[in-house]
Amino acid sequence: MQADEVKKVSVIGAGIMGHGIAISYALGGYNVTLNDVNDEVLDKALNRIRKAVETFAESALISGDMVDQTLSRIHATSHLETAAQEADIIVEAVSEKLDLKRKLFARLDLLCPERTILASNTSSLLIGDIGAEVKRKDKILITHYFNPAHIVPVVEIARGAETSDETVDLLHGLLKKLKKVPIRINKEIPGLLINRIQNAIRREVWSLLEQGVASAEDIDNAVKGTFGFRLASIGPLLTYDLAGLDTACQVSRNLFPVICDSHEVPLFIKKKVEEGALGRKSGKGIFDYSEEEWQEKVKQRDKEFLERLKCLYWSKKD
Ligand SMILES: NC(=O)c1ccc[n+]([C@@H]2O[C@H](COP(=O)([O-])OP(=O)(O)OC[C@H]3O[C@@H](n4cnc5c(N)ncnc54)[C@H](O)[C@@H]3O)[C@@H](O)[C@H]2O)c1
Known part of the structure; x- marks a missing residue:
């Protein structure tokens, strides 16, 4: 599979990281299926996603028209089977527990088409451990985003012992298309670089x-x-x-x-x-801040991040 053959991306886990990863792929023009354990969590994530995409438009990183287009590309489901079906890439962003991630990878290995690449957003685990029970060992890797995932440019890419060059190159190309800065990690070590x-x-x-x-x-x-x-x-x-x-x-x-x-x-x-x-x-x-003060800090942070993103990364031609 080549980067331009990727049609459907699924993100498993719609928390702090998962909702941002979904935005990043949707901004890049991909259809995204977002999965979590129940509809309540997903509704919360969709609200967060709308606010975040609107802020992109307010900061002139995207046009006003692109808000609805971007949002229409994100579909939420609490059924893992629906997320797995026809997915070209799956990004796992569930809680940082080895047992949970390992079982999820094993289940996805059974549910997904043969071509599907399984990527984990783990902060501290090894892909070899997460994918211990999958058969497609050439198609598993870590793509590690930083919070807020739809804004921070760098994504670390880490391979396992049996990950193929094709898998690493495909994700590298795909992330560049999303205006991210992919960084290849040459050794399988906990915590990667950052x-x-x-x-x-x-x-x-x-x-x-x-x-x-x-x-x-x-x-x-x-x-x-x-x-x-x-x-x-x-x-x-x-x-x-x-x-x-x-x-x-x-x-x-x-x-x-x-x-x-x-x-x-x-x-x-x-x-x-x-x-x-x-x-x-x-x-x-x-x-120790009041809720209003926390909200103000986060708003100010995101505003400054988006200005920096615009002037240091998105204005570049390459
Ligand atoms: N928070 C960060 O700054 C950060 C940065 C980089 C990487 N990470 C990594 O990203 C991953 C997610 O972290 P987070 O901060 O988004 O956590 P979070 O707690 O905000 O979100 C995790 C989500 O996973 C969902 N979930 C749990 N089990 C599931 C299952 N079986 N199927 C579907 N959904 C399930 C939970 O309901 C929750 O919504 C972790 O591996 C973490 O180490 C986090």
Whole structure:
């Protein structure tokens, strides 16, 4: 199968990631079947999808006419059989549980046509483990999106030991057609590239906050206004070349021995989770905002993301 032969894409799991992945394919002109366990979850997802697509139009990334066209390409169903039927590509975005994903892949392997490629959006599992029970081992891989999936450009592509070059190349071509930036991961490792890098930052940021080195607001503002500011335009490796590898080397020699290398999540975060302080989804986490304030933060974030997407990615001709 070639990228231009793909007609139907199905997304399994309509949560935070699944609804965004569905939008991305629908914006690219594909018919998408979105599946979840019940109609209530799907109704919620369709509402979110409408709002997100309207915001694309408000930011002039798509025309007003394209809103209804895009929405008409997304069909919701709670029947897995309907999602599997005639699908060329299936993207799995269900909860991060190995057993659940493995059983789902095994079931899809039985239900789908022979040509169907099965992609997982897992953040931390290996495709070899998720697809342990499928026969089509040449047609399984990870396509790992970042939240919000319809906005953030990069998608990591990771193959399993038996994934074919054709499968990887097809997804690579398809994602480029969706104006995404596909990144090939050459080794099967947990967390791929970006979650490993993000977790290195998370460990240090939580440790600095726990030690009281600065307030949560100041840590966030410091990161946003320094390497956060730079990173949208220039990657870390080129940054080190521009700064001088000798200097980078000396700074790391001094700091590697003193920065956090814990294998444990800090106690204050574990406690917050135990107490149900999960962040936006439960009202408070590290920050304690009212519902209106959370909504305002997310609205502002999405507005800025879309501006950045427009000027750094969608305006490019290639
Ligand atoms: N949230 C993120 O920032 C993020 C980023 C990248 C990757 N991921 C990965 O994406 C996947 C989904 O994460 P999420 O944040 O969207 O989770 P979520 O909890 O928001 O959504 C998961 C959805 O899967 C549905 N589901 C569970 N079992 C199902 C089944 N058998 N059939 C159909 N639907 C089923 C649930 O009802 C739920 O709606 C996970 O593997 C996660 O690790 C998440």
